Amino acid sequence: MAKVLIVDDEPHLRLLYETELRRAGYETMTASNAAQGLEFVDTMRPDLVVLDIRMAGMDGIEALQRILERNNSIPVVLNTAFSSYRDNYLTWAADAYVTKSSDVTELLETVKNILDGRLAARS
Amino acid sequence: MSGAESQLVRHDIVAAGFRGSREPMLIVDADGRVVAASEGLAALLGLPVDALPGEICADWFLPAEALGGCALLGGCQGGLQRQLHLRNVHGDLVPVEVTCSSFQAEPLMPGGEGEADGPDARRHCYFHVQDARVRQHEDQVRAARLAKLPLLNQVSEALYGAHLTLDQILQAILICVTAGQGLRFNRAFLLLVDESGTRLRGEVAIGPSNAEEAARIWHDLADRPADLFEMMTSYDQSIKNTNAAVNAIVRRMTVPLEHDEHLLVRAMHERRVARVTSDLQWPGVDELRGWLGGGPFAVAPLTIRSGPVGVIVADNAISGQEIGDLDLEFLQMFANQSAAAIENSRLYRELEKRLVDLRRAHHQQKEDQQTLLRMERLSVMGETSAIVAHELRNPLVAIGGFARTLTRNLDESDPNHRFASIIADEVARMEEIIHDLLDFIRPRKMLRQETVLDALVVETAERFRAELEGSAIRLDVEAGCGEAALECHPGEIQQVLQNFLMNAMQAQAFGGQVTVRSTPVDGGLKVEVLDSGPGFAEADGKRLFSPFFSTKPTGSGLGLTICAQIIKAHGGVTGAANRPDGGATFWFILPLPRDAG
Structure with missing residues (x-):
């Protein structure tokens, strides 16, 4: 079962994503800030990271670079309320960019596509 | 010699002295015979000066008695002044003013017959004769000058009023040059230095094209009052249809300023009025004759402080009347005033234009300022709503997200399923609104x-x-x-x-x-x-x-x-x-x- 790390400083959103990803069959873990997220990337070796951009402290863009510096094989999905980050080339290194919505279908599909693709590539 | 004798006048010396004078003068002896006469008198009489001594002067003056009371009767007390007529050799009567004074003269021949006649016989009379026509002419000139002064004054007031457009001023100038109460030229042409400053160009002209037209206009105007405005309006109407010919002429009149020997250019640069008679030869004159038709004409420069602006050309092509000194003098005076009026009008228009520009700029600035303020307000509003919209997004994601979760978890028969689904739908709608709003507020990406x-x-x-x-x-x-x-x-x-x-x-x-x-x-x-x-x-x-x-x-x-x-x-x-x-x-x-x- 693939492990998905959710990094978001909004507890209710973490709960929502956790609920929905679990229902979709993934193992989940959550971090409430970027620093904790980086730590979990090292210690828990997730298969995919769902990363919020606007967070107190270190933001998601910096976190993205640090994650890729440690392990650039981990796919990262940027999940943000701000579609404007799409224009920031620093976000282009992410595998996907999803605009936050109460309809989590897009997020779930994106996660699934990436993980299925990895699986297919590995086998 | 006694004291009395020392006062005697040697009239032979006096005679020699004033023989050559242009003033008409003569000395007669007690018998009324001419002892000495001047060239001036000879000219009035039409006789050679040498023929005059010995003549009886009473033959020349009318009425002769008038003179008789003076010199001939020996009772002249001097200082007498008479209005007489003098008959010249052609029989013409010339009005003259005669002033006389008497004196004792030394006999012409010492020891001669005069010596024996005593003091009365030595009494001589000196006449100064003045041609009254000259005097009359001078009076006329003075009167004419006086008559024109109010008009010139009116013209200057009117032209300085600044209520006239440049075209109106040019028109007024030409009317004054030609109108009966004005300078009385038959035709007037106005040429101005054009915008490029390289040539004189005919602008406008006034005047009848033939004698019939002239007669009609001048008759129309004969009894008009001399008020400038009435003159201008009435004249304007009566010549409206007659200017075609002169304006056709004025449009042909173009003189390059580099042609500095040309009469018009020269008159303008030397600021001098010029009278051109039919026989004068000068660069440009033939060209002008070609335009105007060959008669005499006058040229007056229009000059202002900064330099020449143009010339007025005027002539009497219809009446053929001679252009007199006085006409020329008035034309120059008038031209000076006209030039000042033209400058005045130009400055005024310039000021007016700048004022309009300033007003427009001011208005524009005010508008820009308002637009800027409005934009600033909008931009602040935009930023604020962007922040609010963003802040609303995360809670909406949570609300709607869980409503969807609930919807999925509840059985469709459960009424709460419907309620949760309503929440999810409404949140989706709100998200859409926010999305549109942010899309609208966000500055467009730089276009390719x-x-x-x-x-x-x-x-x-x-x-x-x-x-x-x-x-x-x-x-x-x-x-x-x-x-x-x-x-x-x-x-x-x-x-x-x-x-x-x-x-x-x-x-x-x-x-x-x-x-x-x-x-x-x-x-x-x-x-x-x-x-x-x-x-x-x-x-x-x-x-x-x-x-x-x-x-x-x-x-x-x-x-x-x-x-x-x-x-x-x-x-x-x-x-x-x-x-x-x-x-x-x-x-x-x-x-x-x-x-x-």
């Missing part, structure tokens, strides 16, 4: 623009040349796409090329050759950066454009990734290859717009 690729390539390469200062790297630019243009974001393409160049430079730290080359390829334009460095390991070839891959000890490893993303966003492709004879090539191809082939 049509760009000549080679220009961009050359500019970027040249800018990069500065980085090579002091290094042993040679940079060549081979731009081969000519004027081919494509739609792109020039700053981004520049960033890609710069990145390639920087890589090429870093690949050969100890010097070498870098070439930037652009070439047209099928459907697009290709830009290559070739270096003479060590190239890259074939195994790394595929990962060169992957994120965070770097063969360099420093660097984020994002450079080439970003390059690839930029080119991809432009619909192009990137690539890298080792060159067969050493070094590496990094390239990108951008598509040409389809309609451009």
Whole structure:
């Protein structure tokens, strides 16, 4: 079962994503800030990271670079309320960019596509 | 000699003295015989001066008795003044004023007959004769001057009023030159220095074209009051249809200012009024005669402080009347005033125009200021709503997200299923509104623009040349796409090329050759950066454009990734290859717009 790390400083959103990803069959873990997220990337070796951009402290863009510096094989999905980050080339290194919505279908599909693709590539 | 004798006058000396004088004078003896006479008198009589002595002067004056009471009767007390007539050799009567005074004269021949006659016999009379016509003429001139002064005054007041347009002023000037109460010229032409300042150009003219017209106009105007405004309006109406001929003439009148000997140019520069008689020869006069018809005419310069502005040409082509000194004098006076009025009007218009410009600028500024304020307010509102909208997004995601979760968890028969689904739908609607709002507020991305690729390539390469200062790297630019243009974001393409160049430079730290080359390829334009460095390991070839891959000890490893993303966003492709004879090539191809082939 693939492990998905959710990094978001909004507890209710973490709960929502956790609920929905679990229902979709993934193992989940959550971090409430970027620093904790980086730590979990090292210690828990997730298969995919769902990363919020606007967070107190270190933001998601910096976190993205640090994650890729440690392990650039981990796919990262940027999940943000701000579609404007799409224009920031620093976000282009992410595998996907999803605009936050109460309809989590897009997020779930994106996660699934990436993980299925990895699986297919590995086998 | 006794004391009394010393007062005697040697009239032979006096006679010799005033013989040559142009003043009409004579001395007669007690018998009324001329003892001495002047040239002036001889001229009045039409006789040679030498023929006068010995004549009886009473024969020349009418009525003769008038003179008799004076000299002939020996009772002259001097200072007598009489209005008489003098009959000249042709029988004409010339009005004269005669002043006389008597004196004792020394006998012509000492010891002669006069000696015995005693003091009365030695009484002589001196007459000073003045031609009354000259005096009358001078009085007339004075009267004429006085008569014109109120008019000139009116003209100046009217012209300075600044309520007239330049055209109206020009018209008024010409009316005054020609009108009965004005200067009484038959025709007047006005020429002004044109805007280019290189020539005098005929502007407007006034005057009848033939004697019948003239008679009608002058008859119409004969009894008009002398008020300038009435004169102008009435004259304007009666000549309205008669100006065609003179205006056809004035339109032909053009004199280049460089022709400085030309009568008009000269008159203007010397600020002198000129009278041209039929026999005068002068540069430009024949040309003027050609325009005006050959008769005499007068020219008056229009001059203001800053220099000449034009000339008035006036003549009496219809009546043939001579142009007198007085006419000339008035024309000059009037021209001076007209020039001042023209300048005044021009300055006034200029001021008026500037005022309008200022008003407009002021209005514009006010509008701009308001627009700016409005925009500022809008921008603040926009920013505020953007912040609010963003802040609302996360809670909405939670609300709607869980409502969907609930919907899924509840059985469809459960009424709460419907309620949860309503929450989810409504939140979706709110999210849509927020999305639209943010989309609207967010400033548009910089648009792509049509760009000549080679220009961009050359500019970027040249800018990069500065980085090579002091290094042993040679940079060549081979731009081969000519004027081919494509739609792109020039700053981004520049960033890609710069990145390639920087890589090429870093690949050969100890010097070498870098070439930037652009070439047209099928459907697009290709830009290559070739270096003479060590190239890259074939195994790394595929990962060169992957994120965070770097063969360099420093660097984020994002450079080439970003390059690839930029080119991809432009619909192009990137690539890298080792060159067969050493070094590496990094390239990108951008598509040409389809309609451009």
